[in-house]
Amino acid sequence: MKVSELIEKLNLQVISGEKGLDREISGAYVSDLLSDVMGNARENQAWITLQVHQNVMAIASLKDLSAVILVKGLQPHKSTIQHSNEEQIPLLSTTDSTFELSGKLYALLKDS
Template sequence: MRLDQIVDALQLNVLTCSVNLNEIEPTGGYASDLLSCVMSGAQRGNLWITLQSHLNIVAVAALLDLAAVIITEGAQPDAATLEKATQEGVILLSTPLPTYTVIGRLWELGVRNPETTA
């Protein structure tokens, strides 16, 4: 499923974007609010679902080459975070929905990691 379809299905707000969302197909997803867990568990091309919205999420997303970061529960990044994300080409999306709900909806849409497809 393409990122633009996910944005539409979950009614996500696009906060930063430097490419066409229809050109990105996430490879799966990872949910955590601990940066160290994301750095050791998320895979290249994953969607990262978190309620964190600070500057460090941009560094982690860029380092891991994630498809996008979905910021949940109405959290909003500040201007410096948005600017850095734009510079780094990191796509930040937001939603008022709880993390658990976002994960469930992504699962229903078929966004799964290869090891969880069974």
């Protein structure tokens, strides 16, 4: 599934990184610990987090993640938006909790 399809199906807000909306998503990783994501997330996964600082995009780029999804309506720092655009990794937002979004995303991806 492409990031653009995920946005449409889950009614996500695109904050930045629009040039990466054609990236493929193979799964997701849920964590708020950067070291955990760095050690365990896999290429082409979407990362669900509540972290909003610029280091999020550094990890997303290092791991070649498809997108970063911020939960609970959280908004990123300006430097995070800038890095998202530079790395062409979509930064998305939802008002859903981590639990709600994870369940919705799992249901979508298991059938695709």
